């Protein structure tokens with residue numbers, strides 16, 4: 001957490017849930033160099049630098065320049081890897097609620113010392129800037145408050161994070177229809193704290209599934225949705241990027257589960273196995289993620305037909321904009337190295353589940369004709385819920 005009052009009169013603060021920025025240096029009274037903090041894993045490798053969420057106060061209605069610097073990282077041990085690039089369009093808000101992307105004329109990129117520069121003239125004295133529209137533990141709490149008392153929503157706590165935060169597990173279905181008569185879809189969101197776009201999709205899916213829409217009613221009669229909405233609550237609270245508080249990637253390590261280092265994985269894994277061991281089914285498991293430019297679905301070869309059905313439904317009925325054909329999952333992300341199975345690989349390995357992974361881009365999406373906005377994600381979430389239900393309950 002950081003609260004800096006600079007000589008310029010522009011103050012930079014991250015003293016709120018999800019806030020994060022690295023070192024801030026004034027270049028002039030209206031020009032700040034802001035280092036993106038980034039995060040590395042337990043071995044100080046795989047640095048990723050693409051979460052920033054900070055508040056500027058003391059702005060006047062005159063042009064401001066912000067340089068986002070210190071962007072080089074590493075991905076699956078390959079470096080340099082850049083998450084923030086020339087195509088990144090950060091978002092801004094005047095109320096911390098409604099977000100818009102900076103447009104092309106306000107953003108420029110320098111290849112020499114790779115950094116992204118924002119130039120804009122503010123309309124108010126306070127402005128929030130973030131990589132993508134933030135979604136915090138508090139955002140989920142606000143959503144669930146709206147559905148308090150719904151007979152179709154059950155809330156559980158699957159376990160505790162490193163810092164003791166609850167790991168929420170939601171069940172959405174019509175409880176009057178017996179469990180064995182229904183299919184089961186298990187969803188997971190925010191294994192990586194920066195990927196807020198997936199949370200907005202989760203929010204949209206929950207809103208739809210709990211709504212009075214006739215299609216939602218029919219789905220609740222036929223399907224049980226089990227949902228981990230925030231798989232890394234510490235990272236979400238603290239403005240993390242992709243590792244838990246002990247530095248472990250929660251979408252790796254599913255083949256080396258240790259409740260001391262990754263209590264989140266241990267709790268999530270146990271909840272799924274307990275469900276299966278109680279004699280229940282899981283027809284489809286899906287973990288949702290964001291990348292900057294890639295959008296795809298990945299599934300085990302053994303579930304090719306089911307994955308193709310889902311892929312086709314998503315392509316036809318939602319803004320899913322695949323940048324590659326349906327991908328077949330490998331056994332692990334890094335052959336020969338323990339601790340490198342993602343959740344889908346781990347669940348397939350353990351129980352031969354139809355466990356899939358989806359990535360969605362945050363940069364310009366040609367199918368939408370813009371960078372995905374909050375409204376697009378909410379709408380996608382509703383469409384995703386329908387496509388998933390249709391995929392597991394063919395006519």
Ligand SMILES: [Zn+2]
Pocket residue numbers: 191192195251288289290
């Ligand atoms: Zn991810």
